Amino acid sequence: MILRAKGSFVLIFFLSLFLVENISFSQIQGPNETKVIGKKVKDATFFDHEGKKFNFYSLFDSNSVIIISPIYTKCPHTCPLITSSLKKSIEKIYSKGLTNFKVVSISFDDTDTPDDLKKYIQKFDLEDLVEKGVWIICSADQDNLKSFFKSFDFVYIKHENGLFDHPNLIAFLSPDGRLYKFIYGFSYEEEDITNAILGSRNPKISRQKFSRFVFFIGVVGFLAVSIYLIFRTSKRVS
Numbered sequence: 001m002i003l004r005a006k007g008s009f010v011l012i013f014f015l016s017l018f019l020v021e022n023i024s025f026s027q028i029q030g031p032n033e034t035k036v037i038g039k040k041v042k043d044a045t046f047f048d049h050e051g052k053k054f055n056f057y058s059l060f061d062s063n064s065v066i067i068i069s070p071i072y073t074k075c076p077h078t079c080p081l082i083t084s085s086l087k088k089s090i091e092k093i094y095s096k097g098l099t100n101f102k103v104v105s106i107s108f109d110d111t112d113t114p115d116d117l118k119k120y121i122q123k124f125d126l127e128d129l130v131e132k133g134v135w136i137i138c139s140a141d142q143d144n145l146k147s148f149f150k151s152f153d154f155v156y157i158k159h160e161n162g163l164f165d166h167p168n169l170i171a172f173l174s175p176d177g178r179l180y181k182f183i184y185g186f187s188y189e190e191e192d193i194t195n196a197i198l199g200s201r202n203p204k205i206s207r208q209k210f211s212r213f214v215f216f217i218g219v220v221g222f223l224a225v226s227i228y229l230i231f232r233t234s235k236r237v238s
Helices: 002-024 078-095 114-123 127-131 142-150 190-201 203-237
Strands: 045-048 053-055 065-071 101-107 135-139 169-173 179-184
Touching: 045 114, 065 078, 065 190, 078 101, 078 127, 078 190, 101 114, 114 127, 114 135, 127 135, 169 190, 179 190
Parallel strands: 065 101, 101 135
Antiparallel strands: 045 053, 045 135, 065 169, 169 179
16 A cells, blocks of 8 residues: 555656646746837738738727737647636636727747648637637748747747747737737636736826826835934934
8 A cells, every 4th residue: 555655656746747847848038028018019911720811910900909829739738728718718708798809829830720720729619709700810931920929029949849938928919009918827817817908908098007106106205205304303403
């Protein structure tokens, strides 16, 4: 019994190491937010699961937020987790009446074909969302992919075995194509996505609120220091 227990423990230990290794395998440094937040992403030409080409900026309208989900269809580790978690939250959000957004899963693997994209849609039961225009699965040639992802500092590295190192994240773009926010990891809560969508729809107001908060903190800090100095001076005089 003791030997069996030890054997089970060893098996679980090495299985845990394997899982951690595979999940961390896709983790490399994320975008430099100080350089890209508030900047417009570059336009590029993509193709969808039917092979139809389109320019990225054709997806925007005056009130729709774009959620970019960088993936590749042959990913064996975090991309499936990202897509599954995102789908679960998006379905809840959409069913509650918040509909002015599009999810765009972009494969950064230039060997992905329209047929690969179609299989990815089927694998994650995205047909209904794709049909409604809520979710788009696309890819592009190498030049368009590099140019597009470079515009918001998303770096990916391809290995000889066809697998990639890449950051795990989704990105939110305002209706004019400016980068508003990243959410990192491979699990996304409904509340976090909802807040990011609402913030992306009017980023100027969000920035104004942040500026007011910073100003308020500055004023409070100034008053606190002033009161302290006055109190200290009065003690010396007395």
